[in-house]
Amino acid sequence: MRDAGADGSAVWQVRGGGVAFAARADRPLLQSAEAAGLPWASSCRNGTCRTCLRRLQSGEVAYRIEWPGVLPDERQAGWFLPCVAYPRSDLVLAEGPTQVLPVT
Numbered sequence: 001m002r003d004a005g006a007d008g009s010a011v012w013q014v015r016g017g018g019v020a021f022a023a024r025a026d027r028p029l030l031q032s033a034e035a036a037g038l039p040w041a042s043s044c045r046n047g048t049c050r051t052c053l054r055r056l057q058s059g060e061v062a063y064r065i066e067w068p069g070v071l072p073d074e075r076q077a078g079w080f081l082p083c084v085a086y087p088r089s090d091l092v093l094a095e096g097p098t099q100v101l102p103v104t
Helices: 029-035 072-076
Strands: 010-015 019-024 054-058 061-063 085-087 090-091
Touching: 010 029, 010 085, 019 029, 029 085
Parallel strands: 010 090
Antiparallel strands: 010 019, 054 090, 061 085
């Protein structure tokens, strides 16, 4: 944890892909990335479209909804949806492509 926000909520450090930014524990990671000026792709902002899909190298995120649009095997591989994921630790984002969409 980097420090605490003005309201006492945790603020975690996120890094990877040549960037680093602070992420508040009380807001989805996508909002913190946007506040830091990062142009992350997004669309629905409710965890269904998968536009913002990214992969963690290390760290932990949590969801406030039961079904965030990530399959169990994808979650095990570190994939998460920043639009509905809340940081629970410092995070390191994996290098490489941000999305892996199924071929149909």
